[in-house]
Amino acid sequence: MGAIGVIALNAFRESLRDKILYNLVLFAGLLIGLSVLLADLTITEHHKLIADMGLAAINFIGVIIAIFIGISLVNKEIERRTIYTIMARPISRTFFILGKYFGLVLTLFVNLSIMLAVFLVTLWLYHIPIGLSLLQAVQLIFVEILVVTAIALFFSTFSSTTLSAILTLGVYVIGHLTADVRSMAAKGESGTVKAVVDVFYYLFPNLETLNIKGQAAVGVLVAPEYLMLASLYGVVYAGVLLAGACAVFQQRDF
Amino acid sequence: MDDIVIEDLTKSYTSGWPGRPPYTALGGLSLTVRRGEIFGFLGPNGAGKTTTLKILLGLVRATSGAAFLLDRPAGDVGTRRRIGFLPESPYFYDYLTAEEFLSFYGQLAGLGRTVIAQRVADLLSLVDLVDARTRQLRKFSKGMLQRIGLAQALIHDPDLVILDEPMTGLDPVGRKQVRDLILSLRDRGKTIFFSTHILHDVEMICDRVGIVIKGRLLASGRIDELVRQDHTQSVEIVCQQIRAEGNAFLHSLATRVLQQGQQCLLILPTPDAVDAVVGEIRRQGGRLLSVTPHKASLEDLFFQEAAPGAFHAESHRHTGRAS
Ligand SMILES: Nc1ncnc2c1ncn2[C@@H]1O[C@H](COP(=O)(O)OP(=O)(O)OP(=O)(O)O)[C@@H](O)[C@H]1O
Ligand SMILES: [Mg+2]
Numbered sequence: 384m385g386a387i388g389v390i391a392l393n394a395f396r397e398s399l400r401d402k403i404l405y406n407l408v409l410f411a412g413l414l415i416g417l418s419v420l421l422a423d424l425t426i427t428e429h430h431k432l433i434a435d436m437g438l439a440a441i442n443f444i445g446v447i448i449a450i451f452i453g454i455s456l457v458n459k460e461i462e463r464r465t466i467y468t469i470m471a472r473p474i475s476r477t478f479f480i481l482g483k484y485f486g487l488v489l490t491l492f493v494n495l496s497i498m499l500a501v502f503l504v505t506l507w508l509y510h511i512p513i514g515l516s517l518l519q520a521v522q523l524i525f526v527e528i529l530v531v532t533a534i535a536l537f538f539s540t541f542s543s544t545t546l547s548a549i550l551t552l553g554v555y556v557i558g559h560l561t562a563d564v565r566s567m568a569a570k571g572e573s574g575t576v577k578a579v580v581d582v583f584y585y586l587f588p589n590l591e592t593l594n595i596k597g598q599a600a601v602g603v604l605v606a607p608e609y610l611m612l613a614s615l616y617g618v619v620y621a622g623v624l625l626a627g628a629c630a631v632f633q634q635r636d637f
Numbered sequence: 638m639d640d641i642v643i644e645d646l647t648k649s650y651t652s653g654w655p656g657r658p659p660y661t662a663l664g665g666l667s668l669t670v671r672r673g674e675i676f677g678f679l680g681p682n683g684a685g686k687t688t689t690l691k692i693l694l695g696l697v698r699a700t701s702g703a704a705f706l707l708d709r710p711a712g713d714v715g716t717r718r719r720i721g722f723l724p725e726s727p728y729f730y731d732y733l734t735a736e737e738f739l740s741f742y743g744q745l746a747g748l749g750r751t752v753i754a755q756r757v758a759d760l761l762s763l764v765d766l767v768d769a770r771t772r773q774l775r776k777f778s779k780g781m782l783q784r785i786g787l788a789q790a791l792i793h794d795p796d797l798v799i800l801d802e803p804m805t806g807l808d809p810v811g812r813k814q815v816r817d818l819i820l821s822l823r824d825r826g827k828t829i830f831f832s833t834h835i836l837h838d839v840e841m842i843c844d845r846v847g848i849v850i851k852g853r854l855l856a857s858g859r860i861d862e863l864v865r866q867d868h869t870q871s872v873e874i875v876c877q878q879i880r881a882e883g884n885a886f887l888h889s890l891a892t893r894v895l896q897q898g899q900q901c902l903l904i905l906p907t908p909d910a911v912d913a914v915v916g917e918i919r920r921q922g923g924r925l926l927s928v929t930p931h932k933a934s935l936e937d938l939f940f941q942e943a944a945p946g947a948f949h950a951e952s953h954r955h956t957g958r959a960s
Contacts, residue, residue, distance in 0.1 A: 389744045393730070400732040464728040468789060471694045471722035472745040475714050636650075636697040 386474045387482040394486025395493075398452060404494065407444050411498045414440035415505050422509075430511045434600040437502040438520050442596065445495055445528045446555065452490070453535025454547035456483045457632070462544075466637055477629045484536055484625060491528050495521070512602075519610055520599035526617035527593040531555060533621035534588070537628040540635070557583065558590035588620050640797050640828040641670035641693065646702035648688050648852075662688045663852040665702070670830050670845075675823050677839035678832040680849035686832035687725055689849070690801050694722050707797060718746065721790035725801035725832075727782060731775035735766055735785055738774060739792055746793035753792075760788035763818070779806040787815065791822075798822060800831035804838055816842050872911055872930050874903040879923030890914055900926070 398404055418436030422429050457480070460466040469479065499521055506513050534554050538547035561584045568580040592613050595605050646666045649659035663685045670676040680686050691697040693704055695712025704711035707719055729738060736757055743753035761767045764784040769777070777785065783806050790798060803819075804812045819829050820842055833839060839846050840860060847857035856863055871892075881887050881894050881901045888894055890913060893904040901923075903914060911928060918925055 385747065386745065389741070393741055397730065397732055464724065465730055467691075467694075467696060467724040468722065468727065468729065468742070468786075469745065470696055471717060471720070471724075472742070473714050473717040473747065474745060634698075637691070 386478045387485065390469075390474070390479060390482025391484075391486035391489060394456070394483050395489045398487070398490040404448065404452075404490070407448055408494055408497055411440045411444040412501050414444075415498075415502055419505060419509065429509075431600050433506065433509065433511060434517060435596065437505065438517070438524070438596040438600060441495065441498045441502060441521060442524045442527070444498065445491060445524060446531055448494060449487070449491060449528045449531040450535050450548065450551050450555070452487055453532045454539045454544050454551060456487060456536055456539060457628075458539045458544045458547065461635075461637055464637075470637065476632050480536070480540070480625065480629050480632050484532065487532055487536075488529060491532065492525070495525055495528070514599075514602045514604075516595075516599040516602050516604045519605055520596050522610065523593040523595055523613060523617075526614045527590055529621045530558075530588050530590065530593075530617050530624075533624035533628070537624045537631075540628045540631045554587060555590065558588040559594070560591075561587050562589055562591040589616070593617055638672040639669045640672045640707055641668075641676075641830055642703075642705040643668050643689070643693075644703045646689065646692060646704055647700045648685070648692065648697065649700045661852060663692075663699075666849065666852060666854050667702075668847045668854050668857055670828060672828055673823065673826055674844040675819060675829045675842055676831075677843035677846040678830060678849065679834065679836065679839050679846050680832070681834055684834075684849045685852040686834075686849060687801055688852075690722075690724075690799055690830075690832060693799060694720070718793065719796045721793065721795035721798045723786045723790040723800045723803055726779075726805065727786035729774050729782065729786065729789070731777075732773060734771050734773050735761065735777075736770045738785060739788055742789045743792045748793060756792050756794070760791060763791075764788045765814070780808060780811050783807055784811070784814075787818065795827070797828045797830070800829070802833055803831055804833065804835065812838070870908060870930050872905045872908050872928060874905065874911070874914060874918075874928050875926040876901050876903070876918050877924045877926055879918055879921050884917070884921070886917055887914065 415437045418433045418440070421436070422432045425432060460469070460483075470476065474482075502517075503513060506517075531551070535547060535551045538550045542550065561580075565580050565584045568577050571577070598605070644667050646663050647661070648663040649661050651657075651659045666685070666689060678686055678689070688697060692699045693706060693711050694717070695714075698712075706713075707716055709716040730741075733741060739757040739760060740753045743756060748756065761770050764787055766781060766785060766788070769781060774782065774785065783803070787800070787803060790800065798819075800819075803815050807815060816838070819831070822829055823844075843860065845857065845859050846863065848855045848863075877899050879901055881896055881903065887903060890905060890910045891903040892906050893902070895902040905911060905914060908930060915925060915928070
């Protein structure tokens with residue numbers, strides 16, 4: 384376990400020294416600020432707009448970081464050949480992958496916390512009541528980010544950085560659509576369409592279950608059981624992907 | 638006792654395109670490195686040196702054959718605690734400072750905090766980078782990177798040190814420092830296995846060498862043994878006041894006759910003909926200036942093995958090994 388920690392902390396240190404990250408977090412702050420401006424222009428639903436946009440900004444920036452750091456996490460090491468001296472150390476390839484993953488998760492956790500703090504301060508400044516529902520939404524955003532990071536890492540163990548980016552984005556988009564498509568297909572007649580849609584539904588991550596931003600913005604809570612099950616689903620899904628990434632990585636030549 | 642045993646190792650790189658035949662980088666390579674020796678792994682570009690080292694470290698999987706390090710199969714994770722490795726033209730995390738970099742590798746090796754602090758300080762002074770210790774590696778020159786790479790390989794005081802072209806990119810002073818470092822490691826009982834395509838490096842410090850060409854080991858052993866395998870030695874004779882051009886007798890004995898103004902250089906394939914040639918020079922009224930036995934060097938062997946065609950056209954035919 385020590386080795387995973389060493390790799391993870393170093394990956395975290397790497398992202399701390401990467402300027403892109405600061406820019407993205409700054410951008411999230413700007414988006415939240417912008418929501419305040421927009422809210423001033425509109426007369427109705429002042430509160431809802433700010434909460435909506437704030438959550439969306441946190442989610443968007445989180446996913447962007449997860450994808451773009453996630454796809455380069457392993458690939459960059461191989462392309463830049465920094466992996467040679469790491470893998471020549473008493474560290475299994477599995478530990479390396481896990482260390483890299485948790486390093487990025489730590490980075491994302493810190494970023495998410497900063498964005499959340501900015502968000503909450505903004506709400507407080509505008510005397511908008513801070514409901515528990517907002518925190519529930521952010522929790523599931525974090526779970527979604529765990530899944531997206533695992534997807535990016537999985538693809539990057541066997542495809543180029545560009546291809547990984549495309550594939551990860553693809554899975555992300557499909558993951559948000561499958562539930563809707565499935566309920567549409569359920570109304571249709573065709574059995575084969577239903578079967579195909581079902582395969583997609585179970586194969587791809589059902590990311591829409593992790594999206595409770597809409598109701599959270601208007602202060603509607605979800606049941607604690609839902610929160611737990613949805614989180615568990617995301618964590619298990621990420622775990623399976625990580626196991627896949629380790630299995631693929633185990634076979635690679637550098 | 639052998640620290641490295643390689644048995645009939647082969648490696649084919651598949652191209653990733655269906656239909657394209659795989660490229661054979663290693664075609665049955667065997668060699669052993671004994672405990673406590675400096676072994677030079679010599680070969681021209683593309684011979685398969687790096688591929689071999691990567692297999693030893695478990696970075697690349699062999700297609701067939703076996704390799705053992707410190708009596709454990711290559712790629713064994715635990716054994717790497719006792720192995721230090723410097724890859725060729727090393728690339729490192731450039732966002733780390735020299736100090737952070739070395740302590741990171743100390744942590745990876747599982748060393749304790751106080752040990753790491755001590756080792757980092759020692760190694761930074763060993764490789765002359767004390768002044769640069771708080772500088773990020775992205776600001777390092779090529780030679781500095783090579784040196785910090787060496788320090789990285791030694792941070793955990795390994796028993797077996799594997800270096801891929803450790804002198805590349807260093808200036809003469811740096812090369813000498815690396816040579817001295819390798820020698821001092823051997824003095825402390827370590828085994829050193831390093832690859833190079835520079836003969837001079839090998840001739841100066843290696844106990845034994847292996848010559849690899851096109852993925853096969855062509856020869857291995859002590860340098861003097863390898864060179865002595867060449868029984869025939871050429872002899873260079875320089876003389877004056879003689880016109881060798883038209884002399885059929887001299888031409889029949891010498892593999893090369895070079896007339897440079899007054900002087901004439903004759904290269905004889907074996908020492909056997911020296912008496913006959915000297916006699917002929919006397920008879921023609923020439924003056925003998927020098928007779929130099931030309932000792933076959935590792936370089937001759939290397940060139941002959943690496944590019945037999947080029948060798949025959951360019952140089953002394955006779956230095957080839959009887960085969
Ligand atoms: N990943 C790879 N895929 C395909 N071919 C490869 C790969 N790595 C090496 N090769 C080929 O294998 C052969 C041996 O390469 P290797 O790097 O082992 O040579 P080398 O002896 O280290 O050469 P140099 O002195 O130039 O470093 C070369 O022809 C090279 O093109
Ligand atoms: Mg090489």
